[in-house]
Ligand SMILES: Nc1ncnc2c1ncn2[C@@H]1O[C@H](COP(=O)(O)OP(=O)(O)O)[C@@H](O)[C@H]1O
């Protein structure tokens with residue numbers, strides 16, 4: 372796979388703040404690669420460094436195989452769509468889209484052809500002669516996108532482009548963005564703090580926390596196999612269930628203990644190096660869909676709340692004084708609040724983290 376963007380070990384400080392801390396990743400040709408993380412984790416700074424608007428303290432940036440670290444933004448063959456997508460409100464939509472091409476002194480035939488084409492792709496044709504400031508925010512966002520598309524950059528950089536549009540429009544725009552990207556075949560580096568957006572839009576996701584890159588993978592890898600506690604906590608809606616406790620070993624059995632709660636971690640030794648964690652604090656996580664109500668289940672609790680989630684029931688089950696776990700079951704299950712139930716965890720979907728480091732003590736070659 373060919374890398375269009377190579378970010379090699381970049382760091383950036385602002386005074387005492389380490390905004391970006393030794394970050395490396397590659398963006399392949401024609402993929403949508405998303406930087407995902409909470410506000411302040413260094414996403415915008417990373418994007419601005421790639422665009423050439425910020426100089427890294429250390430590290431190099433390569434675009435299309437060329438070291439661009441010392442090149443100004445206009446020589447990098449990228450285009451950045453900002454969070455606040457400044458359109459020129461008094462200019463027409465046409466003039467807005469044409470702007471970058473005119474700056475680059477394209478012939479008027481070329482300008483016209485490309486503007487009309489981009490407007491067509493983005494559904495802006497009917498607005499071409501309207502004043503840009505007079506149309507909706509989502510249409511303005513498309514103008515900002517069109518203005519980048521027409522200059523045909525090697526890489527399109529987008530910094531939380533959908534934050535200003537309302538929730539319903541945002542969902543539609545996500546779908547449309549993905550379709551447009553496929554249609555025009557462009558490499559896209561997308562920034563968002565919204566995990567659902569990232570899971571929906573991306574070919575691959577890089578999760579950031581406090582300036583560090585903590586995991587890179589496809590949406591399914593990130594969702595199904597988070598490599599550390601931060602990613603496990605950040606991804607998924609609802610979030611995973613987490614139980615903190617001490618790992619004990621009795622005979623050949625590993626058990627998570629917390630006060631009166633004892634959770635057998637059978638069959639996990641095939642994935643995890645549990646020996647290493649015996650008598651230490653761990654965090655065990657599992658998603659509601661990775662457990663099932665079963666009379667032979669090894670965990671028991673009483674139902675505190677029943678929620679209808681699509682075609683499933685989410686049971687909130689109290690398993691000890693201070694632990695309530697969410698388990699999905701069929702909507703046809705005959706179950707009522709206050710009743711006792713037993714459930715099982717799917718061992719291949721149980722995640723164990725060392726509480727001290729947040730890491731998964733995986734056996735070499737497992738998962
Ligand atoms: N120009 C700047 N001057 C000082 N601090 C900055 C500047 N830009 C960003 N920061 C700080 O760097 C950190 C990362 O910021 P940013 O890259 O904007 O994060 P994100 O886009 O993920 O919200 C934050 O703590 C932010 O306050």
Ligand SMILES: [Mg+2]
Pocket residue numbers: 414415416
């Ligand atoms: Mg930002």
